[in-house]
Amino acid sequence: MxxxxxxxxxxxxxxxxxxxxxxxxxxxxxxxxxxxxxxxxxxxxxxxxxxxxxxxxxxxxxxxxxxxxxxxxxxxxxxxxxxxxxxxxxxxxxTGLLAGVTLFLLPILGFSANKARRNKTMFILAFVFIGAAALTGCRKSxxxxxxxxxxxxxxxxxxxxxxxxxxxxxx
Incomplete structure (x- = not known):
């Protein structure tokens, strides 16, 4: 074709x-x-x-x-x-448009990361922290x-x- x-x-x-x-x-x-x-x-x-x-x-x-x-x-x-x-x-x-884009990409990055238990734990903690910051921090404007x-x-x-x-x- x-x-x-x-x-x-x-x-x-x-x-x-x-x-x-x-x-x-x-x-x-x-x-x-x-x-x-x-x-x-x-x-x-x-x-x-x-x-x-x-x-x-x-x-x-x-x-x-x-x-x-x-x-x-x-x-x-x-x-x-x-x-x-x-x-x-x-x-x-x-509100949160860029945060939403970032949060959408984080799981994709996690799946490509090293599968070691420590790395997964760090990724989950980072995801929760960034997600909480994005949801609360983007309300100001x-x-x-x-x-x-x-x-x-x-x-x-x-x-x-x-x-x-x-x-x-x-x-």
Whole structure:
């Protein structure tokens, strides 16, 4: 099966097409707006057209490389197809977003650690300590001013193929 990916940026619009011989899907977005206001992550985007789309997955990252899904929005297109622009919004409390990403990654790191009993015990203690600190420490404000949060939107078709938007820095 031959695959290709084409990305065109023209006049503020991002056009991206992925083609697999069996099931082509396309990703066409206006620029994504992501910001934190009133302790809430707010994301806005518009699809230009939709072809066989089921939903949009919202993912965040503290480093712009390792992303964690924090929610999704179902396609507004009837049957997943639309030739007209559709506007979407997503909102979620910003409290603990980066802590949630970190806590999600800790068990993965633990499974790859040395299996010795002492290392497991240290990992469990560290996990409990960091988890408690994250849950209590992130209540003071939305996302600390010195923390950077990145976001991307995944367009998921009806066969669960995903194409991602350009990564944006949350303002």
């Amino acid at each position: 031959k695959n290709f990916l084409l990305l065109i940026i023209f006049s503020g619009f991002v056009f991206c097409c992925s083609h697999a011989q069996d099931n082509p899907i396309s990703l066409e977005f206006k620029p994504i707006i992501a910001k934190i206001a009133a302790n809430e992550l707010q994301v806005e985007w518009s699809s230009i057209t939709e072809n066989n789309i089921n939903r949009y997955d919202i993912e965040v990252s503290g480093d712009g490389k390792s992303f964690t899904k924090i929610g999704n929005v179902l396609s507004k297109a009837e049957g997943g197809n639309s030739t007209s622009p559709l506007n979407y919004t997503f909102a979620r409390s910003a 939305e996302v600390a001013k010195n923390e950077t949060l990145y976001l991307r939107v995944g367009q998921v078709d009806n066969t669960n193929h995903i194409l991602y938007s350009k990564i944006v820095k949350v303002q």
